[in-house]
Amino acid sequence: MFARVARQAVIPVSHIEWRQLLSRLTGLLLSFTLLSMVGMAIMKLNDPQLLPIQKVRAQGSFINLTEQMLLKRAGDIRGGYFSINVTAVQKNIESLAWVDKAYVRRLWPDTLMITVTEQTASAWWQDDGLINQRGELFFPEKNSFPANLPKLNGPAGTHRQLLEHYQNMNSMLEKSALTIQRIDMDARRSLVIMLVGGVKILLGRDEYYPRLERFVRMHTKLLAAEMNNIQKIDMRYTNGFTLLRQQ
Numbered sequence: 371m372f373a374r375v376a377r378q379a380v381i382p383v384s385h386i387e388w389r390q391l392l393s394r395l396t397g398l399l400l401s402f403t404l405l406s407m408v409g410m411a412i413m414k415l416n417d418p419q420l421l422p423i424q425k426v427r428a429q430g431s432f433i434n435l436t437e438q439m440l441l442k443r444a445g446d447i448r449g450g451y452f453s454i455n456v457t458a459v460q461k462n463i464e465s466l467a468w469v470d471k472a473y474v475r476r477l478w479p480d481t482l483m484i485t486v487t488e489q490t491a492s493a494w495w496q497d498d499g500l501i502n503q504r505g506e507l508f509f510p511e512k513n514s515f516p517a518n519l520p521k522l523n524g525p526a527g528t529h530r531q532l533l534e535h536y537q538n539m540n541s542m543l544e545k546s547a548l549t550i551q552r553i554d555m556d557a558r559r560s561l562v563i564m565l566v567g568g569v570k571i572l573l574g575r576d577e578y579y580p581r582l583e584r585f586v587r588m589h590t591k592l593l594a595a596e597m598n599n600i601q602k603i604d605m606r607y608t609n610g611f612t613l614l615r616q617q
Contacts, residue, residue, distance in 0.1 A: 467510035505530035524555035
């Protein structure tokens, strides 16, 4: 008997298939080369010795800040034009109490520019804080507090409400040429306002604005000439008021 020899078919690879394979290999090689070049470029750009920052400048309209204060808070700037962490510098600057907003940008080829907006204080909050125009608290050094601001006192978390009361009530009193110097709110939300000149007006826990409006009418009719002799006016009565004269 004759043994059968198994034959394996050989399929020739066409020229087209070889070209496709070479094209794919070439593409992979180019992609790898490009990725390597990008990685090397990124490493080079992150080198702090590449175009190092030589100058730091600060600008803005300052009352309670100075350029020297801002540069000191920015710290020892170390890094290159591309590697410097501008977000970290911005956060350092904004940690100053009198800084409202800071914007840090690079200026080609070696400068860092810091632009600052200073806080605008609208009122004192108790004895250790200030309230800005948006009703936000900030806490600078006490010796930097503006002296001509109203003082607001109340339970924690009522600063926005009291600033709104101050703005609305002061507007109501303008027609009588009166100005609020201080507002006190106790734990029961009872309100007392003190005018420039020292006269206190008791408004109670509710109906603040109707009672103040009634005071304005009474001031126009009866009280304007006597304000210098009045210590306290109690507006918590439904249809009237009481007053305490200076001793």
